[in-house]
Each structure stands twice: as C-alpha cells, then as structure tokens.
Amino acid sequence: MAMSVNENLSLDPSFIANGLRFECQGSGKCCSSRGEYGFVYLTRFDRQRLAKHLNISTASFTKKYCAKHNGIWHLRSDVEKPDCQFLQKKQCGIYEARPTQCRTWPFWPEILNAKSWSKEVTGFCPGVGKGKKWTAEEIQKIADEDQQNTRQFGT
Numbered sequence: 231m232a233m234s235v236n237e238n239l240s241l242d243p244s245f246i247a248n249g250l251r252f253e254c255q256g257s258g259k260c261c262s263s264r265g266e267y268g269f270v271y272l273t274r275f276d277r278q279r280l281a282k283h284l285n286i287s288t289a290s291f292t293k294k295y296c297a298k299h300n301g302i303w304h305l306r307s308d309v310e311k312p313d314c315q316f317l318q319k320k321q322c323g324i325y326e327a328r329p330t331q332c333r334t335w336p337f338w339p340e341i342l343n344a345k346s347w348s349k350e351v352t353g354f355c356p357g358v359g360k361g362k363k364w365t366a367e368e369i370q371k372i373a374d375e376d377q378q379n380t381r382q383f384g385t
C-alpha cells in the first residue's frame with residue numbers, strides 16, 4: 231500500500247469513537263506509489279501466503295517479486311512504474327492472498343488521528359466517507375491487526 235505516513239502520530243481513540251465510513255471504490259490509487267515511502271511491506275507470513283497462492287516456493291516468490299529496504303522485505307517496485315506489480319486494470323491480481331498491509335488499509339494506527347487522516351487519507355482515497363460505517367471496535371480490531379503485522383516486519 232503506497233503511502234507516506236508520519237510515524238510520530240498514532241491512533242486517537244476520540245477520532246474513531248463515532249466510527250468511520252469507508253468502502254473501497256476500486257480506484258487503485260492506494261496501489262500506486264507516491265514516492266519514497268511507497269512500499270508494500272511483507273512479513274514472512276505474507277510471503278508464504280503469496281507464494282502458496284502463486285503455487286511457487288517462498289524462496290522463489292521472494293527472489294522474483296521482493297526487495298529489501300532497511301532490512302524489511304517489500305514488494306519490488308520500479309521508480310519508472312509506480313503501480314504495484316500486481317495491479318491489473320485497477321484491480322489487485324492477488325486479492326485473496328494480498329499482503330496484510332493492503333487488507334488493513336485505511337485503518338492503520340498511525341493515520342487514525344484527525345491530522346494524518348486529513349493529510350494522508352481523505353484527499354487521496356475516494357473510499358473515505360463512502361459505504362459501510364465501521365464501528366470504533368471494528369476499526370480498533372483492524373488497527374491492532376495492522377500493528378501486530380508491523381511487529382513482524384523484518385522476519
């Protein structure tokens with residue numbers, strides 16, 4: 231998920247207290263890099279799941295599709311082509327097995343506060359404010375899952 235976030239900010243419980251409306255509009259925008267932070271980071275579990283989905287070994291998947299940045303695996307990206315290599319006609323080509331970071335968007339702890347939400351999400355993601363209203367409990371659960379995933383980076 232190609233985002234630039236301010237890691238100093240964190241989840242503000244009052245920001246999610248009344249829930250947030252979000253439904254993916256299939257714009258593919260979040261699957262396109264917006265610069266140096268545009269990485270889809272992968273844990274060992276992500277790489278194993280994706281390799282299984284593509285019916286290849288984890289080592290082959292890692293060699294073919296991944297690169298490392300600061301010791302963390304991510305989907306290999308090309309500065310010339312900002313789109314994720316699995317994005318096909320604005321659709322994720324590996325949707326069922328997509329990385330956890332892609333599943334938890336936009337309920338990442340570091341953007342669940344008024345400042346980051348407005349700076350990083352609302353003007354960028356057309357799914358914000360649309361469709362299903364997620365409760366604070368649901369959002370918290372996804373944010374926890376994202377945080378747990380982040381802890382596995384580097385494995």
Ligand code: SF4
Pocket residue numbers: 231232260261262270314315316317318321322323324325328329332
């Ligand atoms: S893996 Fe799929 S959902 Fe994630 S950035 Fe790539 S195309 Fe988008």
